[in-house]
Amino acid sequence: MTRSRRKLLTMVAESGLEKRLVAVLHAAGARGYTVSAAHGEGPRNQRAGDISGGNIRIESVLSEAVLDEILAKIATDYFPHYALSAWVTDVEVLRNDRY
Amino acid sequence: MTRSRRKLLTMVAESGLEKRLVAVLHAAGARGYTVSAAHGEGPRNQRAGDISGGNIRIESVLSEAVLDEILAKIATDYFPHYALSAWVTDVEVLRNDRY
Amino acid sequence: MTRSRRKLLTMVAESGLEKRLVAVLHAAGARGYTVSAAHGEGPRNQRAGDISGGNIRIESVLSEAVLDEILAKIATDYFPHYALSAWVTDVEVLRNDRY
Numbered sequence: 001m002t003r004s005r006r007k008l009l010t011m012v013a014e015s016g017l018e019k020r021l022v023a024v025l026h027a028a029g030a031r032g033y034t035v036s037a038a039h040g041e042g043p044r045n046q047r048a049g050d051i052s053g054g055n056i057r058i059e060s061v062l063s064e065a066v067l068d069e070i071l072a073k074i075a076t077d078y079f080p081h082y083a084l085s086a087w088v089t090d091v092e093v094l095r096n097d098r099y
Numbered sequence: 100m101t102r103s104r105r106k107l108l109t110m111v112a113e114s115g116l117e118k119r120l121v122a123v124l125h126a127a128g129a130r131g132y133t134v135s136a137a138h139g140e141g142p143r144n145q146r147a148g149d150i151s152g153g154n155i156r157i158e159s160v161l162s163e164a165v166l167d168e169i170l171a172k173i174a175t176d177y178f179p180h181y182a183l184s185a186w187v188t189d190v191e192v193l194r195n196d197r198y
Numbered sequence: 199m200t201r202s203r204r205k206l207l208t209m210v211a212e213s214g215l216e217k218r219l220v221a222v223l224h225a226a227g228a229r230g231y232t233v234s235a236a237h238g239e240g241p242r243n244q245r246a247g248d249i250s251g252g253n254i255r256i257e258s259v260l261s262e263a264v265l266d267e268i269l270a271k272i273a274t275d276y277f278p279h280y281a282l283s284a285w286v287t288d289v290e291v292l293r294n295d296r297y
Contacts, residue, residue, distance in 0.1 A: 036156060043229040087204070092186065107285060135236045192285050
């Protein structure tokens with residue numbers, strides 16, 4: 001079965017940022033995303049999840065072009081101001097047309 | 100420490116499909132799986148999670164042969180009918196005999 | 199945008215192990231982690247999550263050196279005694295200094 005290469009972006013942030021981060025995904029052309037509740041700790045001992053109702057873990061399967069646009073946006077608008085973690089993984093999908 | 104290569108399959112679907120998708124994993128020979136609650140949005144603006152009690156995110160570490168069998172099954176029986184997302188990641192495991 | 203290569207370690211265990219596994223991460227030098235609630239099944243039909251309040255899924259982005267130290271520790275102290283699953287994924291991060 002043919003698989004196509006895509007990028008999986010995972011972001012972890014305080015839950016109050018969910019709507020804004022989803023808007024960033026949509027604006028860049030992401031076609032779907034998955035959100036799970038989470039808690040944890042960041043490199044500055046931030047524990048945002050304890051204060052504000054938990055963290056969220058958002059993941060989205062993206063083309064390289066859409067990924068680049070999202071990374072540029074979050075690097076400029078979010079990294080300087082928020083405890084946002086983000087990492088990128090190579091993934092394969094079956095349904096080429098969905099992502 | 101020696102690591103062995105495996106495949107991680109991640110599937111996101113409405114929570115009502117959990118039992119059936121777990122049965123697909125078992126039937127193909129998967130030896131374990133992890134389920135987390137999730138919500139989100141798919142490429143057709145499906146928001147199944149809002150209607151039916153949320154989505155689930157199922158992940159399972161698999162051999163390539165088991166993965167292929169599961170992908171063939173979900174491509175035939177689930178993709179045409181359900182808002183199921185699936186992606187595959189290369190992973191490494193320490194315990195060769197568990198997966 | 200420059201991305202740096204790191205390793206993502208994902209561990210799944212019963213929730214009672216969360217504090218101890220987080221201590222293992224910290225002791226090795228991990229700078230952050232994310233925990234989500236989960237349930238599931240392991241290769242020996244363990245269903246720890248049913249008994250003890252659920253499983254947890256812990257993930258942490260690490261350097262290769264920190265990863266190796268954590269894997270050595272869990273292989274010695276946890277794998278023989280607990281239903282702990284662990285897998286490693288190659289990831290890329292934007293913020294070199296955080297991980």
